[in-house]
Amino acid sequence: RNAIKNRKENSAKTARYNADFYSRGIFRVKNLPKTIMGQKLDFFDEIIDSSRSGILYLSETVSKITFQKPDKMKEVIVASKVSGNDNGFSFNNAADVNFDFYENYIEFDTKVISPIADNAFGYYRYKYDGFFMYENNKMIHKIKVTPRRDSEPAMNGYIYIVDDSWEIYAVDLAIKGAQMGNPALNNLVLKQNYSYNSKNKIWAKNTQTIDFEAGMLGININGRFTYVYTNFEFPEKFEKKTFTNEVLKFEANANKKEDSFWNTIRPVPLTEEETTDYLKKDALQTKKKSEKYLDSI
Numbered sequence: 001r002n003a004i005k006n007r008k009e010n011s012a013k014t015a016r017y018n019a020d021f022y023s024r025g026i027f028r029v030k031n032l033p034k035t036i037m038g039q040k041l042d043f044f045d046e047i048i049d050s051s052r053s054g055i056l057y058l059s060e061t062v063s064k065i066t067f068q069k070p071d072k073m074k075e076v077i078v079a080s081k082v083s084g085n086d087n088g089f090s091f092n093n094a095a096d097v098n099f100d101f102y103e104n105y106i107e108f109d110t111k112v113i114s115p116i117a118d119n120a121f122g123y124y125r126y127k128y129d130g131f132f133m134y135e136n137n138k139m140i141h142k143i144k145v146t147p148r149r150d151s152e153p154a155m156n157g158y159i160y161i162v163d164d165s166w167e168i169y170a171v172d173l174a175i176k177g178a179q180m181g182n183p184a185l186n187n188l189v190l191k192q193n194y195s196y197n198s199k200n201k202i203w204a205k206n207t208q209t210i211d212f213e214a215g216m217l218g219i220n221i222n223g224r225f226t227y228v229y230t231n232f233e234f235p236e237k238f239e240k241k242t243f244t245n246e247v248l249k250f251e252a253n254a255n256k257k258e259d260s261f262w263n264t265i266r267p268v269p270l271t272e273e274e275t276t277d278y279l280k281k282d283a284l285q286t287k288k289k290s291e292k293y294l295d296s297i
Contacts, residue, residue: 006166011102015069018233023092027057027223058083084281112153123154139163167203186213228267
């Protein structure tokens with residue numbers, strides 16, 4: 001109740017900011033059928049294994065973002081990398097994943113009710129699940145949230161609240177596709193972690209992950225998107241011309257960064273699976289650009 005009561009006040013603390021943003025997205029397919037409704041599915045034969053499973057898409061971006069609530073955002077993409085395409089531009093961007101639990105609703109395919117929305121008690125049941133101490137003796141409360149009805153867009157899992165200030169420390173929440181009116185989506189898990197900015201005395205989101213599983217017509221896809229926010233600045237106001245019609249911009253040669261750049265700037269190390277995919281698809285791309293391959297086609 002205290003978190004709901006202080007929701008607007010805590011939301012205002014991060015109403016304006018500049019930050020560095022990193023994102024990584026991966027889509028996998030599992031047991032891809034060879035045909036669907038009589039049509040061959042051979043587009044991905046070169047990149048999936050013998051069990052017809054593998055990574056369909058892997059990409060990373062590094063950008064600088066400027067944001068003002070409720071919905072003004074400017075993003076400059078400094079670097080973009082797509083596995084198997086050295087001219088590719090990733091479609092990961094900050095505006096599409098700006099999920100804010102201080103708002104009454106989180107925008108997915110439908111409006112999902114936040115566990116600390118003004119009307120949250122009409123949609124959620126709560127169970128106190130203990131507390132732990134964070135650095136500087138800050139008490140963090142762990143609360144289990146459960147939808148009152150399975151047919152409504154409410155999430156299931158945990159929300160962590162900072163004592164006294166009633167700010168969000170973390171969320172670990174899941175929702176079924178049926179609850180959002182999306183029959184293709186089986187399950188979606190959204191996690192956020194916040195860190196304390198001692199200079200501004202603000203809890204600001206520093207990491208976010210989205211895991212999902214989806215399937216239709218025998219095609220089963222799963223994936224993860226990882227986001228990291230760093231170097232926050234919280235100005236009291238922005239200049240008038242800060243936000244224009246240009247909301248997304250790519251810097252020159254953003255998709256030409258060397259591996260050495262990525263190896264030093266990447267805040268979350270690549271998994272073995274992701275490293276292998278970059279090597280495999282780079283080799284495949286080199287082959288397709290070779291004179292021998294081009295002559296053969």
